Amino acid sequence: MINEALFFSAxxxxxxxxxxxxxxxxIIIFMCVELMLNAVNLTFVAFSKLYGAAGQIFVIxxxxxxxxEAAVGLAIIISIFRHRETVNLQxxxxxxx
Amino acid sequence: xxxxxxxxxxxxAALVPEIIVVSGAMLLLLWAVWRPESDVHQRNVxxxxxxVTLLAxxxxxxxxxxxxxxxxxxxxxxxxRWASDLLFLLATLIAIALSSDFSKREGITTAESHVLILLxxxxxxxxxxxxxxxxxxxxxELMSISVYVLAGLYRRSAxxxxxxxxxxxxxxxxxxxxxxxxxxxxGAAGSTNFTDIGRVVSERGFGALPMLQIGxxxxxxxxxxxxxxxxxxxxxxxxxxxxxTPYTAxxxxxxxxxxxxxxxxxxxxxxxxxxEFGPPYKVLWWLAVATMVIGNVVALAQKNVKxxxxxxxxxxxxxxxxxxxxxTPLGASAFLFYLVAYTLATMGAFAVVIALEExxxxxxxxxxxxxxxxxxxxxxxxxxxxxxxxxxxxxxxxMGFFAKxxxxxxxxxxxxxxxxxxxxxxxxxxxxYYLSVVMVMFMRPRAEGxxxxxxxxxxxxxxxxxTAVVLLVFGIFPSPVLRFARDNTITIAPPSAAASPRAGAxxxxxxxx
Amino acid sequence: xxIRAYLPLLLLMGFVIMNAVMMLGLSHLTMRSxxxxxxxxxxxxxxxxxxxxxxxxxxxxxxxxxxxxxFDIETVFMIPWASxxxxxxxxxxxxxxxxxxxxxxxxxxxxxxxxxxxxxxxLAYVWKKGALQWD
Numbered sequence: 001m002i003n004e005a006l007f008f009s010a011x012x013x014x015x016x017x018x019x020x021x022x023x024x025x026x027i028i029i030f031m032c033v034e035l036m037l038n039a040v041n042l043t044f045v046a047f048s049k050l051y052g053a054a055g056q057i058f059v060i061x062x063x064x065x066x067x068x069e070a071a072v073g074l075a076i077i078i079s080i081f082r083h084r085e086t087v088n089l090q091x092x093x094x095x096x097x
Numbered sequence: 098x099x100x101x102x103x104x105x106x107x108x109x110a111a112l113v114p115e116i117i118v119v120s121g122a123m124l125l126l127l128w129a130v131w132r133p134e135s136d137v138h139q140r141n142v143x144x145x146x147x148x149v150t151l152l153a154x155x156x157x158x159x160x161x162x163x164x165x166x167x168x169x170x171x172x173x174x175x176x177x178r179w180a181s182d183l184l185f186l187l188a189t190l191i192a193i194a195l196s197s198d199f200s201k202r203e204g205i206t207t208a209e210s211h212v213l214i215l216l217x218x219x220x221x222x223x224x225x226x227x228x229x230x231x232x233x234x235x236x237x238e239l240m241s242i243s244v245y246v247l248a249g250l251y252r253r254s255a256x257x258x259x260x261x262x263x264x265x266x267x268x269x270x271x272x273x274x275x276x277x278x279x280x281x282x283x284g285a286a287g288s289t290n291f292t293d294i295g296r297v298v299s300e301r302g303f304g305a306l307p308m309l310q311i312g313x314x315x316x317x318x319x320x321x322x323x324x325x326x327x328x329x330x331x332x333x334x335x336x337x338x339x340x341x342t343p344y345t346a347x348x349x350x351x352x353x354x355x356x357x358x359x360x361x362x363x364x365x366x367x368x369x370x371x372x373e374f375g376p377p378y379k380v381l382w383w384l385a386v387a388t389m390v391i392g393n394v395v396a397l398a399q400k401n402v403k404x405x406x407x408x409x410x411x412x413x414x415x416x417x418x419x420x421x422x423x424x425t426p427l428g429a430s431a432f433l434f435y436l437v438a439y440t441l442a443t444m445g446a447f448a449v450v451i452a453l454e455e456x457x458x459x460x461x462x463x464x465x466x467x468x469x470x471x472x473x474x475x476x477x478x479x480x481x482x483x484x485x486x487x488x489x490x491x492x493x494x495x496m497g498f499f500a501k502x503x504x505x506x507x508x509x510x511x512x513x514x515x516x517x518x519x520x521x522x523x524x525x526x527x528x529x530y531y532l533s534v535v536m537v538m539f540m541r542p543r544a545e546g547x548x549x550x551x552x553x554x555x556x557x558x559x560x561x562x563x564t565a566v567v568l569l570v571f572g573i574f575p576s577p578v579l580r581f582a583r584d585n586t587i588t589i590a591p592p593s594a595a596a597s598p599r600a601g602a603x604x605x606x607x608x609x610x
Numbered sequence: 611x612x613i614r615a616y617l618p619l620l621l622l623m624g625f626v627i628m629n630a631v632m633m634l635g636l637s638h639l640t641m642r643s644x645x646x647x648x649x650x651x652x653x654x655x656x657x658x659x660x661x662x663x664x665x666x667x668x669x670x671x672x673x674x675x676x677x678x679x680x681f682d683i684e685t686v687f688m689i690p691w692a693s694x695x696x697x698x699x700x701x702x703x704x705x706x707x708x709x710x711x712x713x714x715x716x717x718x719x720x721x722x723x724x725x726x727x728x729x730x731x732x733l734a735y736v737w738k739k740g741a742l743q744w745d
Contacts (some may be wrong), residue, residue: 033266061231079252080581127735
């Protein structure tokens with residue numbers, strides 16, 4: 001079972017990475033990041049079957065951190081929406097070299 | 098004092114500085130919100146935060162002096178941790194002072210910014226202490242999330258919001274990589290503890306563990322994002338330019354130093370003897386070279402001072418990576434010395450930027466500094482010192498010269514000939530932009546009708562003066578800082594380090610290689 | 611893995627898909643199209659629909675949802691704490707799942723109290739900041 005779980009989580013992680021790299025909407029990018037984190041969670045749970053509880057504890061920490069990150073991230077996205085009326089990264093271009 | 102980290106009481110006792118910072122931050126948070134927002138209140142909270150920082154620094158010094166040690170556990174109790182903590186607390190103190198002045202000028206009355214700085218600092222201190230991947234992850238996130246908020250705190254500025262969004266998205270993305278790396282290392286080694294991972298690596302051999310290799314690669318990617326090493330540096334200039342300047346200074350000095358402190362511990366403790374096995378070492382080698390080259394070359398084209406300093410900080414990440422690569426005690430102490438000099442020079446330079454920018458984040462271009470010598474001679478001199486220190490110029494650049502010299506020496510000591518050549522060559526390139534700032538300040542005439550810069554706020558002025566003087570004084574007498582760096586270097590030495598006869602000797606001398 | 615164990619699930623899925631296709635297909639075949647305004651409006655439990663479903667929500671909903679997430683997810687730490695509470699409240703390792711007499715410790719309880727205190731600081735901040743006020 002562990003191999004399948006690891007494979008599955010690797011696929012999920014890749015989907016997340018590809019999503020972050022190809023999408024342009026800040027919210028969707030953020031959702032893809034969350035997908036990456038959850039893929040990692042799956043990896044941790046799979047390994048904790050081998051090595052005991054440390055992996056599961058890690059999952060709990062990742063979940064809480066992800067929640068905090070979501071709160072902060074959505075606040076940032078809202079504040080940019082108030083300025084620009086869009087969350088599309090293509091239109092967010094004040095800072096350029 | 099010996100702390101038994103297996104016992105809850107021992108663990109708590111070994112975490113007192115962090116506990117001081119966190120509980121201080123929570124009390125200040127309540128105090129910050131209990132009074133109506135005003136500039137006076139914001140200043141008071143800043144003073145409180147500075148007090149908490151000093152208290153934590155006193156605790157750290159106590160642990161340092163009492164030679165604290167510990168049994169195995171999730172955190173490290175060693176001198177490297179205390180030295181890094183002192184460095185972070187210094188950066189915190191400066192950031193709080195700058196942030197308070199900045200808030201006053203821009204009319205920001207939220208006092209929470211100082212609390213957020215303290216929370217980020219507690220994350221950095223955890224990073225310096227981490228001897229377990231869980232603590233490492235928590236430290237990185239505590240630090241990063243607080244800094245995301247700091248970057249976007251100035252809500253009236255569209256640029257700050259944009260910087261915060263970019264920082265947040267790329268930061269969260271890199272966290273994903275870091276975390277996946279952690280998961281794979283855990284899967285390969287069966288433990289999240291650095292000591293256990295190190296044991297597995299040295300017993301079974303790095304080459305025999307493919308999952309560990311992938312895990313390490315992902316970890317390196319995650320760290321490279323956090324320290325802003327090329328080719329993962331793309332966020333740095335935008336974020337540094339857009340974020341409010343005090344927090345940019347804090348990011349450039351504190352966040353970077355903390356990520357490095359954690360990275361060097363992972364590198365030396367969890368993957369001992371990395372210098373012996375090929376691929377990861379090579380990857381890091383290329384990362385260092387690419388970072389030095391890209392940072393310095395692109396910096397040449399920058400017109401905005403904050404952007405210029407951002408690329409300069411990328412370049413310095415490259416130099417510091419050289420210190421990490423040379424995994425010897427000599428390299429580690431050169432690394433620490435470099436971080437001290439870099440923190441002082443960078444924060445000083447950003448303090449000058451704050452002193453010169455006007456309400457609404459104007460006056461940030463190099464051209465705006467033209468003729469500064471005529472109107473604000475002391476500011477011009479201080480900025481020149483910081484620029485020369487970042488360049489690594491002898492005498493006038495103060496500690497900056499010795500910082501680079503020790504890194505170079507450590508690299509040559511390990512026969513890193515090409516790395517040293519790249520370091521020297523890119524430093525020569527960096528003269529192009531550092532010296533052009535100095536030239537603009539001293540040799541160009543003041544632009545027609547340019548208004549006089551407004552008076553330098555008190556705390557900012559003190560920061561500028563203190564960092565410049567310290568840089569100069571320890572540039573002439575570097576031995577105290579040198580001894581500090583040598584005494585507090587990370588103690589785990591790779592197996593081969595004992596073979597190097599000159600390990601530990603840091604006096605500038607003719608090199609035998 | 612035993613594929614046969616999944617056979618009932620597979621059968622159920624097949625049945626569901628077939629049923630759905632059959633119902634839609636049959637009604638499509640026998641239907642005569644006579645649209646009226648009432649028939650074409652969206653079905654909202656029999657009440658005439660009020661505006662578009664894709665309305666903008668007030669940002670206040672977001673604030674409440676965010677606070678909910680933060681405080682909700684913290685309870686996840688109580689699960690491992692509760693499952694280890696017996697050991698955490700005992701100063702020596704448990705014997706036969708019980709704490710030897712006279713070894714009760716308040717470490718576990720104190721730890722959770724500290725945790726709660728930190729959460730409470732957060733709540734007090736949010737309250738005082740006015741984030742719980744709807745208007």
